[in-house]
Amino acid sequence: MKLLKNRIIKDGIVLNDSVLKVDRFLNHQIDPQLMMEIGREFAYRFSSKPITKILTIESSGIAPALMTGWALNVPVVFARKRKSLTMNNVYQSTVFSYTKQETNTLIVSKSLMNKNEHWLLIDDFLANGQAAQALIDIVQQSGGFIEGIGIVIEKTFQPGGKQLREKGIHVESLAMIKSLENGTIIFDE
């Protein structure tokens, strides 16, 4: 997606060989017009699938997921990393975040996940695939179907995307980065 790649080149900051900081348009400050284009692109790429709901993770997945949900006209559920006082009866799965160096438990209320729901998973980044695996685990617990995974930025030099595709899952990444070495962003065309 050319618009997104141009924005990554303009505003992305390479922190080291594996971390790209995109807090000017995606995961701290958000560009709503760009998110709308991202939502429309995911809706187009998954238009042949019978998607009934979207699942993402708080907080950085919410913006792209919301716009995709708007474009597909389906509800968006975000997995919470902490249980609030008003949550009980939940599905959960654990995930290790390399960026934050911590283990989170992802939690979704069972009442929001009907059996036989057709899910599109959306997330901001795909690297080692830990978060995606946890979302897949939660959908499987609920008896739902995975129709695909939409990723805003995939780091193809890390194994998550390859592992998911080898399982036969339809993964669409709007920007694929094959290297961040020497402070330079190189896209995987």
Place this chain on the structure above:
Amino acid sequence: MKLLKNRIIKDGIVLNDSVLKVDRFLNHQIDPQLMMEIGREFAYRFSSKPITKILTIESSGIAPALMTGWALNVPVVFARKRKSLTMNNVYQSTVFSYTKQETNTLIVSKSLMNKNEHWLLIDDFLANGQAAQALIDIVQQSGGFIEGIGIVIEKTFQPGGKQLREKGIHVESLAMIKSLENGTIIFDE
């Protein structure tokens, strides 16, 4: 906002005299079409203000803030509750959440808050006003101006809204609830 009130009546769950659970359309599962109408309504209500950026709080503020940012064509910044490894040089303020019974520190990167920015604050709920006060504190630290506060659901039986209005702040709430007693939602017309 009639659409929102109807949805609260249909899907809101009164947990006790002070807590309304709206996890079917606002803060766990999100209805994107409703959020778009909420964003358009906030944009209309604050259309006379020279807003240059929106500030909200992860996670439940992101959806209404994003749609408002889309309608006003301005960026959205969400305050984080936890510092990620890629954040340094931040403004911060503390807030006590009655729902979660914990104190959070709200954090925003200084690089996203220019001096003289004109801010619209957006949040899902207004009750005691703790979160709003923390956002105001952060904007004031940055040297920006508060143009107004947009709230999806205000509980007018708690003092936050009154205190903010007494300070001369323009507060717009799309649904105002004056009582949740005996399991019944009564709106403040």
